[in-house]
Amino acid sequence: MTGSILVLFDIDGTLLRRAGPAHGQALEDAVRLETGVRVSMENVPVYGMLDRDIITQMMREAGQRPAAIRAAMPGIVARAQRLYQRRCPDLRQRVCPGVRPLLRKLGQRQATVGLVTGNLSAIGWRKVQQAGLGHHFHLGAFADMGSTRGILAGLAAREARRAGWATRQTPTYLIGDTANDIAAAKQNGMVSIAVATGHYSVDELAVHAPDILLEDLRQLKLEQL
């Protein structure tokens, strides 16, 4: 059945905040266990980045060459996801304000709801499950599926159309907490909704001119969609 609207959510800083160090540690440990190279996220501006780009940047900082990084990437990606499956904490206390009521209302309205996130797929699904939100989501596009957030947003919309949940005319919204989320929405002709529950303030997000700009998702009225 075609949903009334398609709503796509980023995870970190949007659905959840302060999800803890387990994710970053899984990426760092996966690099070390697969390649023997010690890396650190310390100097990587991770906000809004895709996991594979974070891994690449950490390895470059540790002096690794592009060819070596490319060769090791599939093993690192698989290992990071396995590590996180085991280590992900309970995230029910980390859900951002307004998220649960919004997801409930979207369900009542028969919206199609998806994830568009820089997390690797097993990490992203695990996070929303551990937050008690997994059942709300019909689909997802993750870091292992494309090289930019814009590409991932396009993949999510295509998946919704392929499943018969949306058409090219279905109003589509992309909700995120960084400039990269806003850009991904614009690249795909989606309505961009920016929330200041992550690393960026309302003023910082305003520079990137999202269609809707909110302190947090308690302020999002379904009548706006």
Ligand SMILES: [Mg+2]
């Ligand atoms: Mg985010």
